[in-house]
Amino acid sequence: MQKTVSLTVNGKPATATVEGRTLLVQLLRENLGLTGTHVGCDTSQCGACVVHVDGEAIKACTLLAVQAEGRNVLTIEGVADGDTLHPMQEAFRNNHALQCGFCTPGMVMSALDLVKNNPKPTEKEVREYLEGNLCRCTGYHNIVLAIIEGATVMRGETPPVAPHGPAHGVAAE
Amino acid sequence: MYEFDYHRPTSLDDAAGRLSDEDAKLVAGGMTLIPTLKLRLAKPTQLIDLGALPGLTGITEDGDSVVIGGMTRHADVNRSEVVKRVVPALAAMAGLIGDPAVRNRGTIGGSIANNDPAADYPAGVVALNATVRTNKREIAADDFFTGLFETALEPGEIVTAVRFPKVAMANYQKFRNPASRYAIVGVFVARTSAGVRVAVTGAGASVFRVPAMEAALTASFTADAIKDIAIPDDGLNSDIHASAEYRAHLVTVMARRAVAACG
Numbered sequence: 001m002q003k004t005v006s007l008t009v010n011g012k013p014a015t016a017t018v019e020g021r022t023l024l025v026q027l028l029r030e031n032l033g034l035t036g037t038h039v040g041c042d043t044s045q046c047g048a049c050v051v052h053v054d055g056e057a058i059k060a061c062t063l064l065a066v067q068a069e070g071r072n073v074l075t076i077e078g079v080a081d082g083d084t085l086h087p088m089q090e091a092f093r094n095n096h097a098l099q100c101g102f103c104t105p106g107m108v109m110s111a112l113d114l115v116k117n118n119p120k121p122t123e124k125e126v127r128e129y130l131e132g133n134l135c136r137c138t139g140y141h142n143i144v145l146a147i148i149e150g151a152t153v154m155r156g157e158t159p160p161v162a163p164h165g166p167a168h169g170v171a172a173e
Numbered sequence: 174m175y176e177f178d179y180h181r182p183t184s185l186d187d188a189a190g191r192l193s194d195e196d197a198k199l200v201a202g203g204m205t206l207i208p209t210l211k212l213r214l215a216k217p218t219q220l221i222d223l224g225a226l227p228g229l230t231g232i233t234e235d236g237d238s239v240v241i242g243g244m245t246r247h248a249d250v251n252r253s254e255v256v257k258r259v260v261p262a263l264a265a266m267a268g269l270i271g272d273p274a275v276r277n278r279g280t281i282g283g284s285i286a287n288n289d290p291a292a293d294y295p296a297g298v299v300a301l302n303a304t305v306r307t308n309k310r311e312i313a314a315d316d317f318f319t320g321l322f323e324t325a326l327e328p329g330e331i332v333t334a335v336r337f338p339k340v341a342m343a344n345y346q347k348f349r350n351p352a353s354r355y356a357i358v359g360v361f362v363a364r365t366s367a368g369v370r371v372a373v374t375g376a377g378a379s380v381f382r383v384p385a386m387e388a389a390l391t392a393s394f395t396a397d398a399i400k401d402i403a404i405p406d407d408g409l410n411s412d413i414h415a416s417a418e419y420r421a422h423l424v425t426v427m428a429r430r431a432v433a434a435c436g
Contacts, residue, residue: 001178020179020220021210043208044275045352056248056277062207063278066179067222113273131354132272 007068009034010078018065025049025060027068028075036076036105040134047133050106050113051075057113059132076105079112088112091150091159092143099137107133111147119155123148174210181222185229185308185331191221192329199223199331201244201283204275229282229333232256237339240306243282243332251276262343266297266361269347271354282332285317288324288379290410291355295380297345298335300361300372306334321378340365342394344434346427348375350414357415360427362435364394371428376409376420386428396429 006015009032016031028034028051037060040048044062051060052074079086085093088111098104107130114121114129121129126144135143152159182188191197198217200206201224209215223229229244232253239259241250250256250267257264270276270284270293284294285305298305298314305312307330317325326332343363347356356375363370369390371383389398404424409417 001176003179020177021174023207042211044204047272047274050274057274058277059274062203062275064179064203064207064220066181067203067224069181110273129273132274 003066005065005069007070008072010073010075016065020064020066022065023061024051024053024063024065024068024073027065028060028073034075034077038102038105040102040106045132045134046103047106047110047130048103050109050133052109052113055116057110074109076108079108086112087153088115088147088150091146091153095142095146095149097138097142097146103133103135103137107135107143111150114147115151115154119151121148121151175213175216177210177217178219179222180219181225183225183227185226185333188221188223188226189308189329189331191219192331194219195328197221199286201286202246202279203283204271204279205283205287205289223282223331234259235336238336239339240334240336241281242334243306244280245282247271247276247279247281247284248273250281259339260301260337260343262340262345262361262363263297263301263337266293266345266347269293269345269349269354281335285335286324286326286332288318288320288322289355290321290378291350291353291357291359291375293345293347293356293359293374296356296359296361296372296374298337299380299382300345300363300370301337301340301343302363302365302367302370303338304336305332306336307332315382318379323379338365342435344431346431346434348423348427358420358423358427360424360431362390362428362431364390364435369394373404373424373428376404376424378408378410383424383428390432394432394435396433399425399428399432 004017016027028037038048040046042061044059049060050057053071110133126147149159197219199221230242233240234255247267247270284292303314305317341364345361347359358376359374361372369387371386374380385402386399406417406421409420411417
């Protein structure tokens with residue numbers, strides 16, 4: 001049974017015709033071409049598909065597209081301001097918080113959800129919050145540093161220099 | 174996932190009426206059902222989404238108890254100032270379910286209606302001597318959970334709320350599977366006006382109480398009072414994560430930790 005779903009994605013109205021069983025992540029990737037939201041495990045464990053629905057982090061592989069009717073969805077594509085990265089994205093770059101990058105969109109979306117509820121998270125709180133986001137490259141260390149730095153910048157404060165020094169710009173010297 | 178007809182009723186009567194189709198299924202937060210559908214372990218003809226029904230979400234204080242709407246999410250229970258004041262151990266327990274994104278969708282009603290043997294809520298509902306409200310009646314916690322994925326809910330019956338009485342002291346300790354975050358064994362201990370209640374999840378086919386521990390703790394509410402009480406491993410769950418014997422051992426360990434954490 002086909003259904004038409006109307007929702008807001010990254011601030012713009014979107015409409016798609018889907019089946020009842022179509023997942024939100026399929027609607028985003030296949031109907032709207034927003035492939036920044038990834039499908040990793042497809043079992044709601046890995047967190048590569050995390051998006052915000054009405055301002056809260058959810059796993060887009062475990063929500064039916066029809067359940068997003070009328071909702072406001074934010075994906076990784078809607079986070080930056082034009083060509084200017086969001087402070088959280090910039091912090092991931094600064095801290096070399098990604099290697100293959102597959103988990104990164106979900107990590108950034110979860111990080112933003114954490115900071116919304118807890119603007120000044122401790123390292124322990126960051127690590128606990130990431131329990132639903134798996135990364136198989138980095139060992140999480142730099143992701144945690146990035147989220148703390150991103151939160152600091154989002155509070156309008158100047159972050160301390162990252163322990164490894166700023167990653168970007170080093171190669172150019 | 175097999176195809177199904179999706180419905181989003183806006184009245185409880187409409188939702189309950191659709192359950193006359195015995196192959197129809199309700200979806201609350203979907204954190205268990207959607208993965209089950211993906212694995213083709215269920216093949217409902219209709220999926221009836223409770224998400225648009227009015228009056229099923231929210232947390233209210235009612236005299237000496239707190240009433241949590243059936244569609245209230247784990248994240249809301251975890252953050253609720255009312256729950257933290259009336260039954261703080263329940264708020265803490267809700268914060269141990271799944272992960273943050275799962276807690277933003279999963280609901281109390283969905284969890285208890287599904288009655289997964291490793292779910293957390295059944296232990297809280299039983300230990301705290303809660304009452305389950307449905308569109309038809311009220312069901313005492315001790316009568317609600319009847320077996321593996323089985324409850325006292327009848328066809329057409331929908332959980333609308335759960336009422337938890339204020340508790341003097343309670344704590345939940347969970348030995349969790351690090352991948353799924355489900356309880357390998359979880360023990361909820363509550364010191365209520367009607368005596369001590371000890372409810373165990375994860376270990377058996379469904380949540381169960383441990384009368385020997387309850388009697389010992391009612392006489393002396395100390396972790397030492399139950400250190401020599403072992404539960405038999407007959408019939409306990411056994412899988413690649415933990416043997417029945419290990420689960421039986423964990424019940425006593427988690428129960429002692431819960432009592433100690435009550436302070």
